[in-house]
Amino acid sequence: MTTQTFFPVAQNHHKAFGPISVPKRLLLGPGPSNAHPDVLNALALPPIGHLDPFYVDLMSEVQELLRYAWQTDNRLTLPMSGTGSAAMEATLANSVEPGDRVLVAIKGYFGNRLADMADRYKADVKTIEKPWGEAFSIEEIESALDQYRPSILAMVHAETSTGVCQPMEGIGDLCKKYDCLLLLDTVTSLGGVPLFLDQWGVDLAYSCSQKGLSCPPGLGPFTISPRAEEKLNSRSEKVPNWYLDVSLLNKYWGSDRVYHHTAPVNMNFGIREALRLLSEEGLENAWNRHMDNAQRLWQGLETIGLDLHVDKDLRLPTLTTVRIPDGVDGKAFTIHLLKNHGIEIGGGLGSLAGKVWRIGLMGYNSTPENVDTILNLFETELPRFKN
Amino acid sequence: MTTQTFFPVAQNHHKAFGPISVPKRLLLGPGPSNAHPDVLNALALPPIGHLDPFYVDLMSEVQELLRYAWQTDNRLTLPMSGTGSAAMEATLANSVEPGDRVLVAIKGYFGNRLADMADRYKADVKTIEKPWGEAFSIEEIESALDQYRPSILAMVHAETSTGVCQPMEGIGDLCKKYDCLLLLDTVTSLGGVPLFLDQWGVDLAYSCSQKGLSCPPGLGPFTISPRAEEKLNSRSEKVPNWYLDVSLLNKYWGSDRVYHHTAPVNMNFGIREALRLLSEEGLENAWNRHMDNAQRLWQGLETIGLDLHVDKDLRLPTLTTVRIPDGVDGKAFTIHLLKNHGIEIGGGLGSLAGKVWRIGLMGYNSTPENVDTILNLFETELPRFKN
Numbered sequence: 182m183t184t185q186t187f188f189p190v191a192q193n194h195h196k197a198f199g200p201i202s203v204p205k206r207l208l209l210g211p212g213p214s215n216a217h218p219d220v221l222n223a224l225a226l227p228p229i230g231h232l233d234p235f236y237v238d239l240m241s242e243v244q245e246l247l248r249y250a251w252q253t254d255n256r257l258t259l260p261m262s263g264t265g266s267a268a269m270e271a272t273l274a275n276s277v278e279p280g281d282r283v284l285v286a287i288k289g290y291f292g293n294r295l296a297d298m299a300d301r302y303k304a305d306v307k308t309i310e311k312p313w314g315e316a317f318s319i320e321e322i323e324s325a326l327d328q329y330r331p332s333i334l335a336m337v338h339a340e341t342s343t344g345v346c347q348p349m350e351g352i353g354d355l356c357k358k359y360d361c362l363l364l365l366d367t368v369t370s371l372g373g374v375p376l377f378l379d380q381w382g383v384d385l386a387y388s389c390s391q392k393g394l395s396c397p398p399g400l401g402p403f404t405i406s407p408r409a410e411e412k413l414n415s416r417s418e419k420v421p422n423w424y425l426d427v428s429l430l431n432k433y434w435g436s437d438r439v440y441h442h443t444a445p446v447n448m449n450f451g452i453r454e455a456l457r458l459l460s461e462e463g464l465e466n467a468w469n470r471h472m473d474n475a476q477r478l479w480q481g482l483e484t485i486g487l488d489l490h491v492d493k494d495l496r497l498p499t500l501t502t503v504r505i506p507d508g509v510d511g512k513a514f515t516i517h518l519l520k521n522h523g524i525e526i527g528g529g530l531g532s533l534a535g536k537v538w539r540i541g542l543m544g545y546n547s548t549p550e551n552v553d554t555i556l557n558l559f560e561t562e563l564p565r566f567k568n
Numbered sequence: 569m570t571t572q573t574f575f576p577v578a579q580n581h582h583k584a585f586g587p588i589s590v591p592k593r594l595l596l597g598p599g600p601s602n603a604h605p606d607v608l609n610a611l612a613l614p615p616i617g618h619l620d621p622f623y624v625d626l627m628s629e630v631q632e633l634l635r636y637a638w639q640t641d642n643r644l645t646l647p648m649s650g651t652g653s654a655a656m657e658a659t660l661a662n663s664v665e666p667g668d669r670v671l672v673a674i675k676g677y678f679g680n681r682l683a684d685m686a687d688r689y690k691a692d693v694k695t696i697e698k699p700w701g702e703a704f705s706i707e708e709i710e711s712a713l714d715q716y717r718p719s720i721l722a723m724v725h726a727e728t729s730t731g732v733c734q735p736m737e738g739i740g741d742l743c744k745k746y747d748c749l750l751l752l753d754t755v756t757s758l759g760g761v762p763l764f765l766d767q768w769g770v771d772l773a774y775s776c777s778q779k780g781l782s783c784p785p786g787l788g789p790f791t792i793s794p795r796a797e798e799k800l801n802s803r804s805e806k807v808p809n810w811y812l813d814v815s816l817l818n819k820y821w822g823s824d825r826v827y828h829h830t831a832p833v834n835m836n837f838g839i840r841e842a843l844r845l846l847s848e849e850g851l852e853n854a855w856n857r858h859m860d861n862a863q864r865l866w867q868g869l870e871t872i873g874l875d876l877h878v879d880k881d882l883r884l885p886t887l888t889t890v891r892i893p894d895g896v897d898g899k900a901f902t903i904h905l906l907k908n909h910g911i912e913i914g915g916g917l918g919s920l921a922g923k924v925w926r927i928g929l930m931g932y933n934s935t936p937e938n939v940d941t942i943l944n945l946f947e948t949e950l951p952r953f954k955n
Contacts, residue, residue: 187737188767190851194636198629198844200606201837203613204622212830213615219587224834225612226590228600228784230912235591242585249581262786263650266829267811298810350574380575391830397615399649399786399832422809423685424654440917442653443599443778445786447611448835450588457585464577525617530827 206519207546209555210527211341211500212369213391213398214543216451220396223454224447231444239453240434240444246456247402250371250394250464251386253378257410257427259434260400260452262445265368265389268401270298271425272364272385275405275413276333279303284331284361286322289313290342290530291366295335302421307331313343313532314490314502319351326359332412333362333385338376339369342530344491344502344539346374353382362409368392371402372459373471373499373543384409390448393471393499395544396455399448403427455544471498474547478540481556485563490537499547502529502537506567511538514566522558593906594933596942597914598728598887599756600778600785601930603838607783610841611834618831626840627821627831633843634789637758637781637851638773640765644797644814646821647787647839649832652755652776655788657685658812659751659772662792662800663720666690671718671748673709676700677729677917678753682722689808694718700730700919701877701889706738713746719799720749720772725763726756729917731878731889731926733761740769749796755779758789759846760858760886760930771796777835780858780886782931783842786835790814842931858885861934865927868943872950877924886934889916889924893954898925901953909945 208215216224229236240259247258261268273295277283283304285296288311299306307329311317317336326334334356338347349365356363362384370376372393378386384406391398405413405427413420413427420426424442432439459467475498479489482503490502505511511528515538518524527539540555542548595602603611616623627646634645648655660682664670670691672683675698686693694716698704704723713721721743725734736752743750749771757763759780765773771793778785792800792814800807800814807813811829819826846854862885866876869890877889892898898915902925905911914926927942929935 187762188639188764191636191639191766193641194632195847195850196629196632196636198633198840198847200844201610201613201626201841203616203837204620206614206616206620208615208617210617213617213833216615216834221612221614221834223588225608226588227593227608228595228603228778229590229593230595230597230600231785233591233593233906233912239588242583245581245583246585249578249583252575252578254580263654263811264829264832267650267654270809270811294810301806301808301810375574377575379578389830391615397832397834398618398830399835419688421688422657423681423688424650424657425811442651443776443785445651445784445835446600447603447608447784447838448786448832450590451834453585454588457587460582460585463582519620525620 205523207524207551209540209542209546209551210525211539211541212543214395214541214546216397217395217455217458217545219458220451220455224397224451226450228446231446232438232440236446237438239449243449243453243456246460249460250456251376251378251404253404255404255406257431258404260449261403261425262442263401264398265387265401267425268387268403269366271403271427272387273298273302274422274425275420275427276362276385276409277302277304278416280305281333282307282329282331283333283335284325284329286317286334286336288315288317288343288345289337289340291337291340299335314345316345316347316495322352323355326355326361330359331361333364335364337366339367339374339497339499341369341500342533344497344500345495346497349381356382362412369497369499372467374497375468378404390452390455392543394452394455394459396451399445400452471542471547474542474549474552475501477549477552478542481552482559485560499541499543501540503540504537508568509566511535514563518558524555592910594911594938596927596929596933596938597912598926598928599930601782601928601933603784604782604842604845604932606845607838607842611784611838613834613837615833618833619825619827623833624825626836630836630840630843633847636847637843638763638765638791639767640791642791642793644818645791647836648790648812649829650788651785652774652788654812655774655790656753658790658814659774660685660689661809661812662807662814663749663772663796664689664691665803667692668720669694669716669718670720670722671712671716673704673721673723675702675704675730675732676724676727678724678727686722701732703732703734703882709739710742713742713748717746718748720751722751724753726754726761726884726886728756728887729920731884731887732882733884736768743769749799756884756886759854760934761884762855765791777839777842779930781839781842781846783838786832787839858929858934861929861936861939862888864936864939865929868939869946872947886928886930888927890927891924895955896953898922901950905945911942
C-alpha cells in the first residue's frame, strides 16, 4: 500500500481542543433566539441524501408550511441555503438587471444593506429615508414612486435595528399602479407579526430561521410571486449569482428535483420542525402571544421609568428598542447581563449605537416568564450602572 | 389589546404534519456521508449569539482546525455560511474582475460549474478539457498556461463526478512562473485525501462539510492566500456578491469581529466538532484509513468481476466510479439498495450518466465494515439486475 503523503504534515496548527461545552444563554437580543428543543432534536437527526425520496417529500412540506406562515400561494417559496442575508441578496440578484431603477425606502440599518446589495447588482439605486425609529406614510411612498418610477420598491417590514413595524396597507396597490415590484424584508416579522404577503401584493420577500421561527440561524426563507417570476424569466442575461439563481433552484425545488447543490439537509429538518410547531400553534395564536408578551414588556419598562424609542402604534412585538437613560453605561449593562446572568440583549446599530438597547421576544422566547426575568433585572440591577 | 390581524388567515396551506421520522440510511454515495454522532450532538447544542465571546473563541478554533486540515497558514481561512457551492462561488466572486482571463481545466461536472460561475462574474473564460475519468498532465497544464496567459487557473483536485484525483505536483510552481493564481476545488478531498495547500502553492480553495469531515451539509470551508488577498484588495469595484464578499467577512472573521451576517451558529458547532475529531485522529491516520478502505473496496469489486472507471494511480480513495456492466439496469439497482437495504450509492452525472455507479467512503463512513456490506450486496444481489 502506498500512502499519498508527499510532504511531512505540518503541526503548527495542530492544536488539542476539547469537545464543545456551550454556556447556558437566554437570547433576548435581536436574534438568534433560543431554539425550541424539538427543533434541536430534529437538527440532530442523521442526515439523508438530498435526492432521497423521503427528503424530497420533506422539501414539499417545508414549502407548504412556509406558504402558510407567509400567507402566500407563491409556487416558488423555499428556504435558501444560507442565512437571511443570503435570501435578501437572492431577492435582488434574481429581480434586478443592470440599469433597473430600485427605490429603497430606508428607515434603519437593513434598508441601507438593501441599497448596498442593489448597487452591487448594477441597479440605478434611489433612496428615501426616515429617521431611525419612524415609518413611512403611504403618501411618502406614493410621492417617491411618482418621482422615481422604479422597477422595484424595496423596503423593510420589521426593522431589526429600530424596532419599527412598517404599516403595509395600500403599498402593494401603489406598486401595481406604478407598475413596480414590491420587495419586502420580513426577517423580524415571520412567525411573530401578522404577515399577509398575497393580500399586501408583495412580489419578493425573505426572512430568516432564527427569530420568530425559533430554529438556529442558517436558512433564509425566500418567496417570489408569479409577477416577479415573469421578470426573472424575461432576463436578457443569466442571474449574476449562481448559488442564489432561482431559475436553477426552480429545477430542484420545483417539480423536477434536479440536483443544483447539496442541500443543508439537517437545517431543513430543523426549519421543518420549527414551521410545524408554528402551524400547530396557529398563526393567529402565535401573533397574539407575541403581542401580549410585548405589551407586558412595554408596560413593565415604562413602569420602571424607561423610555421606549418607537411610538406605540409602530412598535414591533418581536423587538423593542429601549432608550439608554442619560448617565448609564449601556454597554457595561449588556456585558453584565451576559456574563453574570447568561442573558443576551442587543445594543444599537448605526445611528442608534450607544443610544438604545434592543430586547427581542421571538418565537419560543416570547413568554411571560422571560418578560418578567428581564424586567426584574432592569429594575434591580440597572441602577448600579448609573454614573 | 389590539391584535394586528387585518385579514382572515387563509387555511389553504395549513396542513397537519406530524413530527419528522427519518429513515435509517447508510450514505455510500457522493455525499453527504453519515455524520459522526458527536457532530450531531454538537449540532443540537442550544444556539448562542454570533457575537457572544464564547462563540468568537469558537470561530478562532474552527479557523485553526481548518488550517491544519488543509495544511495552510492562510489568515483568511473560514467556513462560508452556505454549502460547498457557495464557497466555490466565493473563490471566484472575490478574485475575478470583469475581463480577467480565467482558465478552467475541466475533467468532469464540477469543472463545468466553475466555468459557468466564472462566466457570471464576467471573466474571459477559457477552458481545456480531458475525458471524464482522466487527469491533466503537467505538460498539458503548462501548454495551456503558455497559450492563454490567464489571471487564474481553476481546477478540481478531487472530481466528485468521475472519482479522479488530479496530481498537483508542480502546478503551483507553473502558476507562479506564469503569474496566475491557482484556484482548487477540494470538496471531495478535505479530510480524506492528502492536501498540502501551501506546499502546492494554492491561492484559493474551497470544500464542503458533508464528505471527508462527516458533518451534515451546510458550510463551505474557504481559504485565500496572501497573494490572492492582494488581488482582492486592489479591486477597482466592490465584490459583486455581498454575502460572499471576503473584504466584509474579513471584518467578522478577522480580528475585529464586526457583525456581517448572523452566523449559522449550530452548523459551526457541528463543523468544529467534526474538525476536532479529524485533528484528534491526525491527518496521516485519516488519509491512510481512507486509502486502506478504498483499496479493500477496489480489490473486492474487481474480484467479483466489476470494472473500475479510473486508472488505479489516479483513483480517489473517497469516491470510486464503478462501470455498470452491459445489460444491467444500474438505476434499478441503486433504487433497490436504497429501498430495501437503506443504502445510498450514486449514479453517474453528465457524460457518465447511466454508465457508472459512484461509491463514496468518506470520513466516518470509511470503515472495513461498510466496505464489506456494500461488496456483499454487489456480489449477492447485482446478478438479479441483469437482463
